[in-house]
Amino acid sequence: MTNVKPVGRPQWRGRLLLLVLASLFFGPLLAASLWYRHADRWPLPQQRANHGELLMPIQTLEEVRLTDLDGHPLAPEVLRGRWSLVYLGAPACNEGCRNFLYQIRQVRTALGKETERVQRLYLLGSPPADPASLQALRELHPDLIVAVLGSPSVAEQIQRAHAAEAWSGDNLYLVDPLGNLVLRYGADQDPKDVLTDLRRLLRLSHVG
Numbered sequence: 001m002t003n004v005k006p007v008g009r010p011q012w013r014g015r016l017l018l019l020v021l022a023s024l025f026f027g028p029l030l031a032a033s034l035w036y037r038h039a040d041r042w043p044l045p046q047q048r049a050n051h052g053e054l055l056m057p058i059q060t061l062e063e064v065r066l067t068d069l070d071g072h073p074l075a076p077e078v079l080r081g082r083w084s085l086v087y088l089g090a091p092a093c094n095e096g097c098r099n100f101l102y103q104i105r106q107v108r109t110a111l112g113k114e115t116e117r118v119q120r121l122y123l124l125g126s127p128p129a130d131p132a133s134l135q136a137l138r139e140l141h142p143d144l145i146v147a148v149l150g151s152p153s154v155a156e157q158i159q160r161a162h163a164a165e166a167w168s169g170d171n172l173y174l175v176d177p178l179g180n181l182v183l184r185y186g187a188d189q190d191p192k193d194v195l196t197d198l199r200r201l202l203r204l205s206h207v208g
Contacts, residue, residue, distance in 0.1 A: 066079075092128065101140075
């Protein structure tokens with residue numbers, strides 16, 4: 001008597017394999033995202049706490065519109081896919097601003113082989129009166145993304161989330177690969193603290 005193989009077994013195995021691969025790919029990022037959203041319920045030991053201020057509730061920058069210095073819209077995905085170190089500054093970058101951007105560059109460089117997983121943004125609340133004045137800044141930081149907030153602004157979004165005080169100048173913000181505003185650092189924060197937090201988060205997430 002001829003054995004008849006069950007129909008559909010290869011298809012079932014293929015679907016199972018896809019589910020396993022998807023869990024391996026998205027699982028770590030999902031776990032990190034859940035930790036962000038419920039960090040207040042899961043207190044960590046002091047030695048493992050973040051050095052930056054955790055912004056609660058987590059705000060997704062899904063409605064943010066950015067333009068370049070000439071007013072052309074940037075792709076909505078500019079804040080997606082990679083971890084972003086975002087500095088919200090004035091249209092004129094003074095000595096303090098230049099030093100801040102230098103420190104951020106050093107943090108990113110210190111990540112070594114993980115450098116490409118992180119990008120830097122210098123975000124302006126309004127267009128500069130003289131865009132050419134930022135040319136020297138671009139030459140010093142060729143990998144720096146310089147963008148202008150469109151409408152609705154980030155400040156308006158966070159105000160709707162009852163956290164308007166969380167977004168202000170002279171601060172560094174960490175945005176995750178899903179576009180979530182996660183951590184804030186003051187201008188006087190030790191760059192080593194930012195580096196420590198970034199390394200930990202990059203270990204947790206294999207996306208971005």
